[in-house]
Amino acid sequence: MVYRFRSFNWNEAISAGDVKMRACVIGGGIGGLATAIRLINRGWNVDIYEKEGKIGGRALSCKLEEYEKLIRKFEMKLLFSEPDMEEIRQMEGYKIDLGFHLIGGGKRGACVRLLREINANVNFIGSRLGFIGESIDYPILKAGDKIAMLPRILQLLLTRKSKIEEMKKISIDEMIRRYGRGKMKLVLELFPRLITTVNDLSKISAGETFFAQRELLGGDPVIYPEGGLEVMAGEMVKYIDAKGGKIFLNKEVERIVIEDGIAKGVEVDENFKEYDAVVSTIPVQHLFHIADKKEFPNEWVKYITSLKGTGSIISYHAFRELDKELLNKSFVFIERNTGFEGNDVVGMIDFKMHHGSGVAPKGKFIVQSYAICTPEEARDKDKAEKLAEIIEKNLEKLLPNYRKNMEWCIHAAIWHLDGVAKTIDNEKPSVATPIKNLYLAGDCVESKGVGINCAADSSRLVVEAVEDRG
Ligand SMILES: Cc1cc2nc3c(=O)[nH]c(=O)nc-3n(C[C@H](O)[C@H](O)[C@H](O)COP(=O)(O)OP(=O)(O)OC[C@H]3O[C@@H](n4cnc5c(N)ncnc54)[C@H](O)[C@@H]3O)c2cc1C
Incomplete structure (x- = not known):
């Protein structure tokens, strides 16, 4: 096995089976575990460092x-x-x-899809949503409401992708002015807020919300794992262990070592560990606690530190x-x-x-x-x-x-529910950073959904980005 940096194509080398590239994942939450699983499945050797004594991060x-x-x-x-x-x-x-936890999008969400891919043994309890108004309505939308709203909903949900891109610049406030009548108004007032965990409708992007909804059409809107949230991380750990990934608990990454615009590895317990790729899942606003900001373009530092959760x-x-x-x-x-x-x-x-x-x-x-x-x-x-x-x-x-x-x-x-709020004025960063071999994952990045789904889906983008840079 060869373990060093080299100037040939990683993907070719990995698929030829003659080389094991080494990745370090900082953080053992859903984002870190999901990324480790996908990298392992692509032939990488992966080490996960978690500063706490328990795995799962905020899904604890x-x-x-x-x-x-x-x-x-x-x-x-x-x-x-x-x-x-x-x-x-x-x-x-x-x-x-740690706090209220339901997984949005039911079994169609990214986290459950990943658990299915690894044959995880987790049962979920799913339900629809009721509404606490003048009276209690369960579910919120009865068959008659759906039929009345169907033409408008279908028009919005089945919109072409290019149109959705345009809609990303339109706020839900604006959407309510255009389409918000009767039950449709209530739906537009409720769901975008639940999907983004943001109350201010003028900050929520219509395109983002409909994109999220469209992906999840047909599933239970919310689910909860039997045995508590920790069973999901537990199943991911079993898979990583079985595939030879290594998880180090109570190991805080003190520094990401960057030289000449390239992430070379990390420092743990004052020892340098060399890696071919470093993936950080810590709150992105804290990145410069462990990475020297002088190594990054000023504008990017300003942008990252200004992001709100x-x-x-x-x-x-x-x-x-x-x-x-x-x-x-x-x-x-x-x-x-x-x-x-x-x-x-x-x-x-x-x-x-x-x-x-x-x-x-x-x-x-x-x-x-x-x-x-x-x-x-x-x-x-x-x-x-x-x-x-x-x-x-x-x-x-x-x-x-x-x-x-x-x-x-x-x-x-x-005050750190979702790493970066999915709002019009707060664009989530992409997984690739200005530093070669350094990637971001977890609920801070621009993947699909929010919370646990966003964290799980970020793993897909990291693998794509790593292979793009290969
Ligand atoms: C109270 C609460 C309620 C929530 N409710 C929901 C919900 O209902 N639905 C939903 O989908 N989402 C919910 N979320 C959000 C969800 O929990 C997170 O989006 C998800 O767990 C984030 O995973 P992550 O891997 O991105 O980050 P984290 O889980 O935060 O993982 C990052 C890990 O990095 C570790 N770490 C940090 N610094 C270092 C270092 N230097 N070295 C090594 N390790 C380090 C941390 O200890 C942590 O374990 C909620 C969150 C909270 C806190």
């Missing part, structure tokens, strides 16, 4: 006793809980994720009893004229976490909820608490007197 599940310690590592803070965390920590048999307030409520009619369903709400950015706040309340899905003790139920906000609003204690109240107000509509059966609740704020 934990016991209640670990929760407070873990969230501090991921740009989150606890707002309040009932009873206090000291008491909640003692409650056994519960498993929660998304935020939200997330809540967990645990119950001793629950109306069985709600089990496994998801509901969305829109709280109007709140004074938050975008004026209306959209959120979701979900009933897929319970003893049946393996994340709560026998006979117990967890309800997970979130309300969208900006990272700045998530950091502001008063605003964050106001959003937690909005969540509880909507929960009460679904579960009147919910406190009677409530065992505990936790409210937290996150």
Whole structure:
């Protein structure tokens, strides 16, 4: 085996089987694991370095006793809980994720597609979405609504790709002015916000939203993995192990070593490790904590450090009893004229976490909820608490007197939900950087979907970019 830099075509060499190129992936979240899988499948030797002691990154599940310690590592803070965390920590048999987690696009999303490709053993609970309005509607769109909206929806969803490119410059606000009548208006007010986790409709691109929807036509809109979010990363790890990839936990990459515009490797534990490609999945705005900004063009540094993420307030409520009619369903709400950015706040309340899905003790139920906000609003204690109240107000509509059966609740704020918000004024970077052999992956880059899907799909773009540069 040969392991060094050379000036011949990587792809030819790899497919001839006479050389193993070595890649280093920084970060063991969904983006890093997915990238490792795809590179391994293309014949690369891959090492993953994860600075924490657990794999999964932000797609992490934990016991209640670990929760407070873990969230501090991921740009989150606890707002309040009932009873206090000291008491909640003692409650056994519960498993929660870092925060509200459902996967958009159901089984058509990039993450599930990748899991299928590696024959992962994960079962998902899927559902449609209900709406908490004057009354509770499940699903939001009844057959009659769909028939009334069908011609317009089909026209938008089946638009030619070139037209979608044009539509990328049009905001959803503008779309509502043009097409927003009756239920169609509600759909345009809700779904683009849910798809992007941004409330401000003037910042959401119509093309981006319809492109995302078109890709996912026909699946369950939201799904949750049985056994909790961590089973997805767990299955990816099994595959990587079986294929000879190496995962190093508690290993922080201290520096990406760049010389003459080429990434040569990384420094870990003060040792230099040489690689043919380096893929970073850390929050892109933090890239220059481990890479010398002098090596990059000034304009690119300015652009990357100016990129904004998304935020939200997330809540967990645990119950001793629950109306069985709600089990496994998801509901969305829109709280109007709140004074938050975008004026209306959209959120979701979900009933897929319970003893049946393996994340709560026998006979117990967890309800997970979130309300969208900006990272700045998530950091502001008063605003964050106001959003937690909005969540509880909507929960009460679904579960009147919910406190009677409530065992505990936790409210937290996150100001790094999605690495880079998918908005008109905040264009996501491509996976290739100005430095040869250095790539970006994860939910910060311009791949399809948001959150977990964006992170998983970025792996496809990294492989394409690596092979393009070959
Ligand atoms: C509270 C919350 C709720 C969310 N809800 C949803 C949802 O409902 N649906 C959805 O699709 N998405 C949701 N997301 C987003 C989703 O979790 C992320 O998009 C996805 O997990 C990102 O994966 P990633 O690999 O890009 O990044 P990460 O998971 O952040 O992985 C990056 C990894 O890099 C590691 N790292 C950082 N620096 C270094 C270093 N120097 N050396 C080595 N390792 C390093 C980190 O520890 C981390 O493990 C939510 C996120 C949060 C926090």
